[in-house]
Amino acid sequence: MHLFPKLDMFYFERKVEEKIRQAQQEGAFDNLPGSGKPLLLEDESAVPPDLRLAYKMLKNANCLPPELELHKEILNLKNLLRSVEDEAERIRRIRQINFLITKLNLLRKKPISLEVQQMYAAKLTPHGGQTSTQARTSCKKLKL
Numbered sequence: 001m002h003l004f005p006k007l008d009m010f011y012f013e014r015k016v017e018e019k020i021r022q023a024q025q026e027g028a029f030d031n032l033p034g035s036g037k038p039l040l041l042e043d044e045s046a047v048p049p050d051l052r053l054a055y056k057m058l059k060n061a062n063c064l065p066p067e068l069e070l071h072k073e074i075l076n077l078k079n080l081l082r083s084v085e086d087e088a089e090r091i092r093r094i095r096q097i098n099f100l101i102t103k104l105n106l107l108r109k110k111p112i113s114l115e116v117q118q119m120y121a122a123k124l125t126p127h128g129g130q131t132s133t134q135a136r137t138s139c140k141k142l143k144l
Helices: 005-026 047-058 064-083 087-108 132-141
Strands: none
Touching: 064 087
16 A cells, blocks of 8 residues: 555656657657547447446447347348248248347337337238238138
8 A cells, every 4th residue: 555645646647748758759659540630539428428438348349239239130130021032931030020129128128109119910911911821711711
């Protein structure tokens, strides 16, 4: 334990300043990448101050918070869904997307009115969420 922590800190700061000045005189800071250009500062006003450092570290490590990872996965699955032609596979994918949406909504802890809406097979398949066999059976029952 130091008896004079303020003096130790003063000594440390003085040494650091001395090293920086020496490096400047030797030209260590000349010709650095981006020299003379404005800094690209990010707007972090939406991130709570106590989480900014953690978010910055995650971003620099190419990691996303769990909510954004889920959101990204949902968007990827929705894009893949456009190319699926098999109705059974399409319904399976929609169920998978709905599961991830439910998981995302539970993570967010927001009011129900702000939740992401689930996808419904009835809106996305030509037969109202039924397989073609089920649709034909329904049509036969209705005598269409």
